[in-house]
Amino acid sequence: MANTGPDDSENAPRTMHIHFGRGNSERVEETLKALDRGETPDPYFERVYRDEDNLHRVTRPKNLELLQTLAREHPDSIRETARLVGRDVRQVHRNLEELEDLGLVEFKDDGHSKRPSVWYDKIAVELPLIADEDTDASESVEA
Numbered sequence: 001m002a003n004t005g006p007d008d009s010e011n012a013p014r015t016m017h018i019h020f021g022r023g024n025s026e027r028v029e030e031t032l033k034a035l036d037r038g039e040t041p042d043p044y045f046e047r048v049y050r051d052e053d054n055l056h057r058v059t060r061p062k063n064l065e066l067l068q069t070l071a072r073e074h075p076d077s078i079r080e081t082a083r084l085v086g087r088d089v090r091q092v093h094r095n096l097e098e099l100e101d102l103g104l105v106e107f108k109d110d111g112h113s114k115r116p117s118v119w120y121d122k123i124a125v126e127l128p129l130i131a132d133e134d135t136d137a138s139e140s141v142e143a
Contacts, residue, residue: 018055067105069085
């Protein structure tokens with residue numbers, strides 16, 4: 001599934017907001033109202049994880065290193081990504097597929113190789129310390 005981030009020509013910082021439990025429903029409502037008024041709201045990109053393991057997979061040091069490398073270096077292949085982080089290609093491929101499953105990495109076919117990429121510049125994580133009673137802990141959704 002392809003993300004719908006802004007194209008590369010925009011210079012504005014692109015932030016992926018990651019929420020645990022519930023998304024930012026107020027932001028969604030504001031965006032919908034702005035659209036109804038004919039305005040073009042600022043882009044807001046969000047992933048919501050309801051499973052603690054998914055949030056842990058995002059923030060694992062090896063995965064964060066991969067995300068930073070993709071955003072900074074724009075490698076042409078998984079092999080180049082592995083070289084940049086000094087790790088085994090198979091391990092890097094497995095971690096990148098994990099991040100793809102979480103909706104944080106895209107693979108683009110580039111001839112004989114797959115080019116991993118991210119379209120955002122930073123991640124903002126929101127972790128509430130008091131959980132809502134009706135939060136289902138087994139679901140992950142994309143906003």
